[in-house]
Amino acid sequence: MGIGSTVLRGLACLVSVALALPLQALTSEVVRQPHIRASLVSQADSLQPGSATRVGLLLQPDEHWHVYWRNPGDSGMPPSLQWQLPAGVEAGAIEWPFPEQIPVQHLMNFGYSDDVLLPVPLAVAGSVKGDTAVLSLRASWLVCRETCVPGTAQLRLSLPLSAAPAGLDAERAALFERALARQPRPLPLLGASAEVGSDTVAIDVFAAEPVFRQAQRLEFIPATEGLVEYGQAAQLRWRDNLVQIRQARSLTYTGLPQAVEGLLIVDRQQAWRVSFTP
Numbered sequence: 001m002g003i004g005s006t007v008l009r010g011l012a013c014l015v016s017v018a019l020a021l022p023l024q025a026l027t028s029e030v031v032r033q034p035h036i037r038a039s040l041v042s043q044a045d046s047l048q049p050g051s052a053t054r055v056g057l058l059l060q061p062d063e064h065w066h067v068y069w070r071n072p073g074d075s076g077m078p079p080s081l082q083w084q085l086p087a088g089v090e091a092g093a094i095e096w097p098f099p100e101q102i103p104v105q106h107l108m109n110f111g112y113s114d115d116v117l118l119p120v121p122l123a124v125a126g127s128v129k130g131d132t133a134v135l136s137l138r139a140s141w142l143v144c145r146e147t148c149v150p151g152t153a154q155l156r157l158s159l160p161l162s163a164a165p166a167g168l169d170a171e172r173a174a175l176f177e178r179a180l181a182r183q184p185r186p187l188p189l190l191g192a193s194a195e196v197g198s199d200t201v202a203i204d205v206f207a208a209e210p211v212f213r214q215a216q217r218l219e220f221i222p223a224t225e226g227l228v229e230y231g232q233a234a235q236l237r238w239r240d241n242l243v244q245i246r247q248a249r250s251l252t253y254t255g256l257p258q259a260v261e262g263l264l265i266v267d268r269q270q271a272w273r274v275s276f277t278p
Contacts, residue, residue, distance in 0.1 A: 027039055027157070027172070028156055029155070029156075033152075035143050036059060036060060037060040038153045038155065039057075040055060040057060040058075040135065040137050041055065042055050042157060043168070043172060044166035045169065046160040046161065046166045046167070047089070048165070049126045049129075050124065050125065052121060052123050052124065055135060056120060057117070057120070057137070057139050058116075058117050059079065059117075062143075065113070065144065066109070067143055067144075068142060068144075071110055071221075072109055073108050074107035074108055076111065076144060077141070077142040079094075079118060079141040080141075081118075082138040084137075085133075087128070088124065088127050088128035089135070090125075091120050092121035092123070095119045095120065095179075095180070097112075097118075097182035098221070100112065100113065108231045117175055117179040119176060128161060129161075130161055131160065132161060133160075133161055135156070135158075135159065136156050137154075137156075137157075138152065138155075139155060184273035186273050187205070187207055187211070187272035188209065189206060189208060189276060190208050192260070194227075196249060197249070201227060201245075202245070204242070204243070205264070205276075206241060207242075207272075208241070211272065212239070212240060212242075213239075215266045218236050218243065218265070220236060220245050220262055222247075224257050226252050226257070227256075227257065228247040228249065229249065256278045258277065259275055260275070260277075260278050261274065261275045262274050
């Protein structure tokens with residue numbers, strides 16, 4: 001091989017490294033734990049004092065394994081996040097994408113069996129100084145199949161502080177867009193009721209708009225614990241702006257909660273968040 005070929009190959013490697021740098025700057029080191037990978041991802045390539053952005057925990061379970069939504073269902077535990085952030089940088093709550101129903105033997109769980117990004121809003125005060133903000137996250141989770149394995153990772157991401165507008169990487173932007181598209185929207189209500197019988201809970205929801213008119217499939221994911229029996233399938237009837245839900249009463253039921261909350265997922269494309277005082 002000639003010197004010219006060696007030089008060209010070296011230049012190609014340098015170009016590859018240079019092209020990879022922006023992507024690497026947006027993602028922490030990927031931590032491999034049993035049956036799952038975890039990383040911390042940024043929506044933008046820098047932070048601007050006096051502005052807001054998002055970061056997210058990216059969980060990638062192995063095939064046939066899953067992690068959990070904020071209400072895990074009959075078993076499991078949702079991921080938890082513990083942040084260490086610079087003064088003036090504040091993380092909000094997880095913006096949970098709508099989950100899927102995951103049957104495990106006689107149990108029903110709510111979670112994610114594919115890669116899932118859990119976005120978190122990040123507020124940067126105008127008083128933040130310096131060249132770089134170091135975001136540290138201790139993430140914990142439970143990943144399950146027939147059995148469950150707890151996991152934890154210490155993730156770290158350094159982002160430049162800049163007055164210039166933040167840049168967006170196309171791949172990472174698409175990742176956040178998909179997660180945010182699965183955010184449940186609050187359902188405006190004309191009325192709602194919940195009545196509890198000896199063995200059944202009856203929930204009627206009257207939306208302000210006929211958002212269920214074209215629905216071919218409707219799922220109810222309860223967020224309120226101790227109200228219905230998750231492993232007993234809900235019976236749903238809907239028309240235009242009316243949804244009727246009938247589901248077995250929870251074996252641990254002790255009384256109506258102050259608020260009834262849950263998701264109504266239309267054709268696995270759009271989720272509406274229902275919340276009302278019974």
